Amino acid sequence: MQRRILGRTAITLAVLALLAACGGRERADAGFPSESIRLLVPYAAGGPTDLTARAYGEFLERDLGQPVIVENKPGGSGAIATQELVSADPDGHTLALITAGTVVLTPLANDVGYAASDVTPVGVMSEVPSLLAVGSGSPHRDIAELVAAARARPGAVSVAVPGASTPQGVELQRLRDEHGVEFAVVPFNGNAEMTTALLGGNVDAVLINASQDVVENIDAGRFRPLAVSTEQRLNWLADTPTLVESGFAGLTLSGSTFGLAGPAGLPAAVATRLEDALRRAHADPDVVAKVGERYTGTSFVGASDLRAVLDRTRAVYEPILTG
Numbered sequence: 301m302q303r304r305i306l307g308r309t310a311i312t313l314a315v316l317a318l319l320a321a322c323g324g325r326e327r328a329d330a331g332f333p334s335e336s337i338r339l340l341v342p343y344a345a346g347g348p349t350d351l352t353a354r355a356y357g358e359f360l361e362r363d364l365g366q367p368v369i370v371e372n373k374p375g376g377s378g379a380i381a382t383q384e385l386v387s388a389d390p391d392g393h394t395l396a397l398i399t400a401g402t403v404v405l406t407p408l409a410n411d412v413g414y415a416a417s418d419v420t421p422v423g424v425m426s427e428v429p430s431l432l433a434v435g436s437g438s439p440h441r442d443i444a445e446l447v448a449a450a451r452a453r454p455g456a457v458s459v460a461v462p463g464a465s466t467p468q469g470v471e472l473q474r475l476r477d478e479h480g481v482e483f484a485v486v487p488f489n490g491n492a493e494m495t496t497a498l499l500g501g502n503v504d505a506v507l508i509n510a511s512q513d514v515v516e517n518i519d520a521g522r523f524r525p526l527a528v529s530t531e532q533r534l535n536w537l538a539d540t541p542t543l544v545e546s547g548f549a550g551l552t553l554s555g556s557t558f559g560l561a562g563p564a565g566l567p568a569a570v571a572t573r574l575e576d577a578l579r580r581a582h583a584d585p586d587v588v589a590k591v592g593e594r595y596t597g598t599s600f601v602g603a604s605d606l607r608a609v610l611d612r613t614r615a616v617y618e619p620i621l622t623g
Contacts, residue, residue: 332392332551334369334572339560340396342381344492345372348511350490352426352558355590359581364573365583374489376613377463378402379412386418388517390565391573395408397425398561400613401466401531408621409465416610421559422599423578424592424609428509429555430468430529431540433461436500436522438505443526443546446505454482460503463487468507470617471529471554477620479548498523509556510537512592529554536594540595559606575603 321331339357350372354518373381382402386614388394396419403416432443440446450457462489463466476482486503488494491513497503499522508514511527515536517523525540531552533542543551561577562571581587 342378377465391568421606
């Protein structure tokens with residue numbers, strides 16, 4: 301009888317300890333954020349992803365009541381920033397801008413020590429299509445001429461991409477493997493570097509995120525768009541055909557979804573607080589004006605849908621990168 305009573309007492313004490321621990325954790329989560337928040341950006345300063353992160357960061361700082369410090373950590377096709385994210389304490393005070401390229405394609409193509417399961421998606425900040433473009437002085441007037449040059453000299457025509465393991469880089473691999481068009485793929489650390497290379501004549505073309513800086517170069521006549529990555533033509537580039545229209549079926553995945561994420565294990569209360577704040581930021585007129593209405597879209601895309609984007613990208617690209 302005494303042994304039975306002692307056993308029940310031990311169980312009761314264990315349950316009480318567990319409840320106390322959970323209650324303490326909930327109280328700690330309720331106090332989030334308790335210090336400044338680091339927002340890591342895996343691209344160079346001054347580019348569209350940096351501007352997007354800073355626009356959302358300014359709002360989150362006001363909404364959450366703590367400083368949000370944007371830190372640019374380019375390199376390694378997003379691995380440098382993402383490695384720092386996944387190794388951080390999962391308390392919500394270290395976040396990062398992520399893409400399918402940085403958290404899915406890079407670890408599939410390289411041994412970087414993390415996978416998409418090592419992040420907690422919060423929500424989408426912007427969605428940006430990509431386009432194939434040349435400089436104004438290029439001899440290639442349309443995509444047919446650029447492709448003809450590449451077929452005539454395989455590997456001689458250079459195309460800049462924002463990292464070798466980005467969707468843009470893998471789509472050019474698919475262009476070679478599935479359609480027999482081989483470009484020399486030249487990776488850079490973002491739009492700013494790619495633009496400098498194109499305008500300086502150091503590359504023949506770019507497969508680049510069609511963000512506001514690129515649109516401005518198109519409007520100014522410095523860029524000549526040849527094709528877009530979307531399934532349908534863009535209404536603001538209605539004269540530019542899609543890659544599919546140009547004879548390259550299936551090449552619709554090089555656009556970028558820019559999301560916000562924390563490390564794996566982010567407490568539910570913290571993740572919900574961040575997602576709610578991000579939803580309010582998405583609807584804020586100042587954020588929309590800075591990021592661009594064509595990129596924020598009309599509806600907020602939350603954590604579960606961002607996870608679905610990552611899962612879908614992995615399903616398509618894993619056989620290509622690991623086969």
